[in-house]
Amino acid sequence: MTIRPPRLADLTAVHAVETAVFGSHVYPDFFFRQAFDLWPGLFFVADGGDGELDGYIVGAPSETPGAAWVLSLAVRARARGRGVGRALSEALIAALAARGAGSLTLTVDPANAGAVALYRKLGFAAVGEETAYFGPGEARRVMRLALPAR
Secondary structure, eight states: OEEEOOOGGGHHHHHHHHHHHHTTSOOOHHHHHHHHHHOGGGEEEEEOSSSSEEEEEEEEEOSSTTEEEEEEEEEOGGGTTTTHHHHHHHHHHHHHHHTTOOEEEEEEOTTOHHHHHHHHHTTOEEEEEETTTTSTTOOEEEEEEEOOOO
C-alpha cells in the first residue's frame, strides 16, 4: 500500500470509496475536485497497487488559526484492519504538523467502535458529543488531537 496525494484521474475512484463506505449520506463527486484544488497537501489516498484505491482522507484548515479538521476518512471494507486508516491519518497529521497546525478535530459516529478506537490510538480525545450533528438521529462524537509544536 502506498499513501500519496491523489491525481486528478483518482477522483472518480475516491468518490467510489465514499459511496461504498457511506452509502447515500455522502459528499457529492464535485466536492473531491474542490478538495483537490483547495487543499492539495491535505488530501491523501491509499493505493493498494491493484488498480483500486483502498481509502482516502481529506483535511482542511479551520478559520481558527492553527486549527484543522478531518473532513472525511473512508476505508473500503476489504482493506479494514490492515492499517490503512492509521496510515492515512498519520500522513495528514504529519502534513499539518509540518505546516505548524496546533490541533486537528474530527467527528465520528459514536457507534463506530473501530473508528473511535483508531482515533484514540492516534491520541485523539473526545471533546464533545452532538445528538443531531447531521440532523435527527445523526449523532457525532467530536474528537481533537493536539499536534506537536514545530
